[in-house]
Amino acid sequence: MQFVNPWFLVISVFMMIAFVGITVWTKRNERTTKILRPVFLISLLILITGIVTSNSAVRSTVDERLKANLGSARLMAAELQNHFQAQTIGMEQESAKKASKEIFERWLKANPEVTGVKAIRKTPDGKFQTIVLSGNNESIDSLLSRGSVFGKAWEGTEVTMMPNRQNGEVFSAIPLLNADRSIHSILLLTFSDPQWTAVIARAQSLVVIMTAVLVFVALFGGLAVAELIHALAIARVARAEMLLQGDQIKEQMELIAEKNQTMAANQDLLAQANARLHALATMDGLTGLMNHRTLMEFLSTSMKRNSVVGSPSSVILLDIDNFKQLNDQYGHLAGDEALRAIGQVLRQSCPPGAAVGRYGGEEFMMVLPGGSESAAVAVAEELRRRIQATPTTSRQVTTSIGVSTVYSMSKSEQTLIGEADSALYYSKRNGKNRVTHYGHGLLDTASA
Numbered sequence: 001m002q003f004v005n006p007w008f009l010v011i012s013v014f015m016m017i018a019f020v021g022i023t024v025w026t027k028r029n030e031r032t033t034k035i036l037r038p039v040f041l042i043s044l045l046i047l048i049t050g051i052v053t054s055n056s057a058v059r060s061t062v063d064e065r066l067k068a069n070l071g072s073a074r075l076m077a078a079e080l081q082n083h084f085q086a087q088t089i090g091m092e093q094e095s096a097k098k099a100s101k102e103i104f105e106r107w108l109k110a111n112p113e114v115t116g117v118k119a120i121r122k123t124p125d126g127k128f129q130t131i132v133l134s135g136n137n138e139s140i141d142s143l144l145s146r147g148s149v150f151g152k153a154w155e156g157t158e159v160t161m162m163p164n165r166q167n168g169e170v171f172s173a174i175p176l177l178n179a180d181r182s183i184h185s186i187l188l189l190t191f192s193d194p195q196w197t198a199v200i201a202r203a204q205s206l207v208v209i210m211t212a213v214l215v216f217v218a219l220f221g222g223l224a225v226a227e228l229i230h231a232l233a234i235a236r237v238a239r240a241e242m243l244l245q246g247d248q249i250k251e252q253m254e255l256i257a258e259k260n261q262t263m264a265a266n267q268d269l270l271a272q273a274n275a276r277l278h279a280l281a282t283m284d285g286l287t288g289l290m291n292h293r294t295l296m297e298f299l300s301t302s303m304k305r306n307s308v309v310g311s312p313s314s315v316i317l318l319d320i321d322n323f324k325q326l327n328d329q330y331g332h333l334a335g336d337e338a339l340r341a342i343g344q345v346l347r348q349s350c351p352p353g354a355a356v357g358r359y360g361g362e363e364f365m366m367v368l369p370g371g372s373e374s375a376a377v378a379v380a381e382e383l384r385r386r387i388q389a390t391p392t393t394s395r396q397v398t399t400s401i402g403v404s405t406v407y408s409m410s411k412s413e414q415t416l417i418g419e420a421d422s423a424l425y426y427s428k429r430n431g432k433n434r435v436t437h438y439g440h441g442l443l444d445t446a447s448a
Contacts, residue, residue, distance in 0.1 A: 005204045008051050011212050015043050018219045022226075031226045039222030043215050050211025059356045062162055064371060069170045069191045070160045070209040072114070076107050077174035081118065104134035115169075116140060119176065122154065131185055140190050153186045160348055168196025221303035286336060287343025290357030295365060298355045299413050301370035303406065305307040310407075313369055314376035317420040318383065318401040320362040322433040326394060335362075342397065345386045351379065373405045379386075380435045388433065398433035400424055406439075 026033055056166040080103060084403055104117050118133035118140070128144060141148045143163070153159045153173035170191040178184045193199070281296040290298065303313045320326070320338060327335040339362065346356045346364055351371075359365040366383070368376055380401045387399050402424030406416050419438035427436040 004053055005201070005208055007208045008054070008211070011050075011215055012047060014212075017217050018216075019043065022037055022219060022223050023200060025223070026226055029230075031067045031230050031351060035222050035226045035229070037217060041220075043218045045153040046211060046214045050207055050214075054204040054207040054211075056291070058165065058200055059440040061199060061203045062165060063420035065191075065193070066160045066162065069113070069180070069189075070158065070172055071161070072111060072191075073172035073174050073187065073189050074139055074158070076103075076117070076189065077176060078099070079103060080187055081176045081184075101134060102345055104132060105229075107309060108135050108414035113191045114189055114195055115192040116188075118188050119185050120144075120188065121185035135190070137190060139189070140188050143171060144188075150186065150188070154183060156183060165200065166197070168186055168193045190400060235308065241301055242426045262263060277292065284343075284358040287346075288341055288359050289343050289347060289364070290355060292357065292360055293358065295355060295367065296413070298357075299417075302355075303416075304370055311370045312372050312405055312407045313367070313416070314373070314403060314405040315420045316349060316368065316380045316383070316398045316403050316415050316445040317359065317417065317424045318364050318366075318380070318387075319424055319428070321398045321400055321428070323362040326397075334392070338397045339388050340393055341392055342399070344389055345390055346383065349379075349386060365420075370375075373403075373439060376403045376405055376433060377437050380437075383434065384435055400427035401435040402427060403435065405439075 007193055019036075019254075020037070023033075026036065095126075105119060108114055109370065112134070116133075116135035116137040116139070118137050119131040120128045121131055149161075150159050150173040156175050156177075158172070160170065160175050162170050163167070172187075172189045173189070174183045174187045176187055197374050214241075231407050283289065283292060284291045299313075299315070306313050320342065323335060323338070326338060333346035342364065345360070350356045350366065351368065353370070354366060354368045356364065356366040366379070368379065371379070380403050384399060384401055387397060391399065402420040403424065404416050404423060411419070423436040423438040427434045432437075
């Protein structure tokens with residue numbers, strides 16, 4: 001008869017409730033259900049293994065007790081066998097029974113686990129006859145009523161059994177032999193242990209605990225695996241999204257780089273356009289020199305700055321001699337060529353910090369910040385000589401030049417330019433191709 005520890009029933013109920021809870025949680029939270037079947041099978045296998053292991057431990061405990069009780073039965077059987085053999089030699093029957101009774105009583109006192117003992121033999125008609133008995137023999141009498149329970153004992157084989165593991169009673173049957181080795185009778189003993197239930201519980205306790213722990217680990221380990229699978233799936237999706245976002249960011253960066261390149265190119269074009277606009281706004285298109293407005297702004301700024309430090313400013317005004325005749329005789333292209341040639345000479349001969357520009361028509365003006373009278377006249381003479389030496393495709397070009405100087409804003413820009421213009425026309429009226437400085441309100445001449 002198998003004895004199953006009631007704690008396994010508790011573990012089974014817990015396992016079913018936990019499995020149902022895990023199933024509900026898995027479906028409600030949209031976790032994978034593929035893990036449910038393996039978890040249930042593993043938990044069931046652990047439970048079955050625990051029950052089998054527990055019963056194995058019980059069987060081992062039972063076998064040990066059977067062996068121990070059989071050993072005790074053999075000792076009593078040896079003593080009784082000697083007694084019965086002595087009885088056959090000459091002891092009276094009543095004396096033999098009394099002596100056997102005394103042996104039984106002594107054994108019952110010496111062995112508390114022995115609760116009943118009796119010796120029986122078979123009558124010629126096959127019935128059992130009790131030779132001697134002592135203690136409580138109700139349980140063993142019940143077994144004897146079944147007939148062949150101890151049948152092998154009458155064949156000379158020792159028999160020991162525990163029909164019911166719950167009450168822990170052990171029954172042993174030992175054949176007693178005559179001197180000629182024939183079976184005289186059978187010794188029947190009943191062993192009972194009041195602590196048997198506790199002994200069985202101790203044998204199963206460790207197995208029960210390990211089974212409960214393993215079932216718990218299997219169930220909630222499966223729950224953890226389901227959560228881990230879900231987390232890994234989320235991580236894979238997140239990684240895919242990150243890779244996609246990385247590709248998108250890369251495309252956007254490339255697009256931004258292209259737009260930056262386009263913007264930079266547009267900025268370069270804008271800068272070039274601004275430069276062209278600035279040139280158009282500040283430069284004369286034919287000669288490449290400053291235009292009238294820009295030149296006048298430079299003159300005003302330089303005169304104010306130099307007046308603060310007490311430095312002079314000079315203006316050189318020059319005009320091409322007989323320019324109308326040049327246009328009429330050689331054409332306007334020749335006139336434009338002469339203007340460009342003079343502009344190149346002026347640009348190359350302009351001192352550092354000075355400015356030169358086209359004043360209007362065939363007139364040019366050079367502003368010399370910090371230029372004294374003598375320095376301005378020297379620059380004007382150098383310009384006159386270089387222009388006269390510059391070749392053109394039509395004829396030699398000469399210029400008439402007027403120079404004026406101002407100190408500490410004692411004159412306005414217009415007065416300064418007017419004096420230079422007066423000196424210029426003086427040069428034209430007095431032979432042309434010459435330099436005249438307007439000094440102190442009077443015209444001073446310098447020969448060519």
